[in-house]
Amino acid sequence: MNQADSEIITSLLQDEGYVVTDVEDSADLVILNTCAVRENAVEKIMNTLDNLKGKRRLRPGLLVGVIGCVPQYYREKMFGMSEGIDFLAGPDTYRQLPLLIENAERGIRGANLAHIPEETYQGIEPSRTGRISAFVPVMRGCNNMCAFCVVPFTRGKERSRSTTSVIDEVERLVEKGYKEITLLGQNVNSYYDGDTGDRFAGLLEKVGIAAKGVRVRFTTSHPKDISESLVRVIAEHENICNAVHLPVQSGSTRMLELMNRGHSREEYLEKIAMIRNSVPGVTISTDLIAGYCGETEEDHCETLRMMEEVRFDFSYMFYYSVRPGTYAAEHLPDDVPEKVKKRRLEEIIALQNRISGELHSAEIGNVVEVLAESESKRSETMLMGRTGTNRVVVFDRNGFLPGDLVQVCIASSTSATLVGTPVSSS
Ligand code: SF4
Known part of the structure; x- marks a missing residue:
């Protein structure tokens, strides 16, 4: 859900002229989208904010926002947890991010943690990270x-x-x-x-x-x-x-x-x-x-x-x-x-x-249909994908590309993965 929300947020900010960077050190704005389901979430955020402190010293003007369930849960108290937070937003207020960022640029630390019962972000085309x-x-x-x-x-x-x-x-x-x-x-x-x-x-x-x-x-x-x-x-x-x-x-x-x-x-x-x-x-x-x-x-x-x-x-x-x-x-x-x-x-x-x-x-010897998702972490000669039943399969590339549906014969397995070979080439 947070990944989907991040795609909505990216889209909202791109509409305002912001550009996504893959190079963290070149960012003028860092937004941490957070989950509060487990206790260690705050610890993780505090560690990340600590790491960002050094970057803020080297890059004056770098803004940091914490958004999502953790600020919704801890509310404005979060500002007291770290000096390195410029703004807070909850899961229902992402449309307000441009305003919060603008205020932060003027030195105003703001939070919008309203519950908006009708907000579904309907009508916003997410800026998707994947193509498959x-x-x-x-x-x-x-x-x-x-x-x-x-x-x-x-x-x-x-x-x-x-x-x-x-x-x-x-x-x-x-x-x-x-x-x-x-x-x-x-x-x-x-x-x-x-x-x-x-x-x-x-x-x-x-x-x-x-x-x-x-x-x-x-x-x-x-x-x-x-x-x-x-x-x-x-x-x-x-x-x-x-x-x-x-x-x-x-x-x-x-x-x-x-x-x-x-x-x-x-x-x-x-x-x-x-x-x-x-x-x-x-x-x-x-x-x-x-x-x-x-x-x-x-x-x-x-x-x-x-x-x-x-x-x-x-x-x-x-x-x-x-x-x-x-x-x-x-x-x-x-x-x-x-x-x-x-x-x-x-x-x-x-x-x-x-x-x-x-x-x-029990799948060894069976042929399963796999949607290839990416290159395998094990080897560039292998692809990783999933069966319709959501099992992870790693298999010889044999000319296939991510996005292909591949019939794979399973040769071996672990508790996490099936390993096999395509029954044909692409
Ligand atoms: S209260 Fe939490 S665990 Fe229960 S159904 Fe809702 S989201 Fe799931």
């Missing part, structure tokens, strides 16, 4: 109040773009030759266009048709909201990728209740069965939190058992850190010792690596 894959935000904000999460405080209430504006953007991307489009939202299942009556399944179907022949992905779905109609759309449209990211956070119903996730372990498993029954071969990925408030060894084992049962293709795994202002911070004791959190996280990671390794080695 594009993000298209379809909704912003979140009305769920998961007890551990800052997003409802930083990104505000849910609001959706119109179906027409999304489809127009998708059609422009298809015309420009993009090969993959990812629809984005904190909780895409809450998408709703009051004029057309489209919910997310309807929007996804229209996008699938408008982008025929182009891969379509979406993220993120909430387990309590993913519907049969959405799963049917995935199954019926060949270009809608068979990969679903469905964050579960914990395998214990007791923990899910304390997290206010709105579903039980059993309900989650029913959703997985519904998806797998309709979309054979679908891969499922998830998010997991180790050591949440009150988590016992038994709760943790429930998470491990759920991982064994579902066999997630991959997971984003973290140990719990308190985010001030959330329900959990105010009402639930953070009572799992850090050592225990880290040990549980290690167990979760080890299990995920084992499962991913097993799922990947």
Whole structure:
């Protein structure tokens, strides 16, 4: 979402005559677009601001802005955290950046952290960094109040773009030759266009048709909201990728209740069965939190058992850190010792690596279709890409270029990657 926002911000500033530079030392203006989901975000920003201090000495007039969820969360207090901040903006006020920058140039340190409930940045053509894959935000904000999460405080209430504006953007991307489009939202299942009556399944179907022949992905779905109609759309449209990211956070119903996730372990498993029954071969990925408030060894084992049962293709795994202002911070004791959190996280990671390794080695000998994205980091004679099921594949170049769809025979694998050779040359 932040990457998509950065593309919107770049576009807004380019309209005002600003030019992007790849050489940080030549910049007159540095904007840090920040995420507040985890505790270490502020630490990272402070380190970056420290590094920029030296540059400000060498380059008087260099302006630095901090924008996004971290200033929205800490508000004007951020100015007190570092002298090296000239302006602050929250996720709803990027249209005000030119004014904030102009004021900063005149020595006025300003912040605009308003929540603008209707802001979707509809109508701004993002300045895209890639030429193969594009993000298209379809909704912003979140009305769920998961007890551990800052997003409802930083990104505000849910609001959706119109179906027409999304489809127009998708059609422009298809015309420009993009090969993959990812629809984005904190909780895409809450998408709703009051004029057309489209919910997310309807929007996804229209996008699938408008982008025929182009891969379509979406993220993120909430387990309590993913519907049969959405799963049917995935199954019926060949270009809608068979990969679903469905964050579960914990395998214990007791923990899910304390997290206010709105579903039980059993309900989650029913959703997985519904998806797998309709979309054979679908891969499922998830998010997991180790050591949440009150988590016992038994709760943790429930998470491990759920991982064994579902066999997630991959997971984003973290140990719990308190985010001030959330329900959990105010009402639930953070009572799992850090050592225990880290040990549980290690167990979760080890299990995920084992499962991913097993799922990947089952692909050896299969031919998979890969959208080549870039040169591989391993070697310039290899390309890196992804399958429709979102598996990373590294393969011999054989004359192919990024953007090509390549049939690759898988010869070996690790827990993170499939490695293979194209079955033909370009
Ligand atoms: S669904 Fe829950 S975890 Fe996801 S953004 Fe909303 S509040 Fe946060």
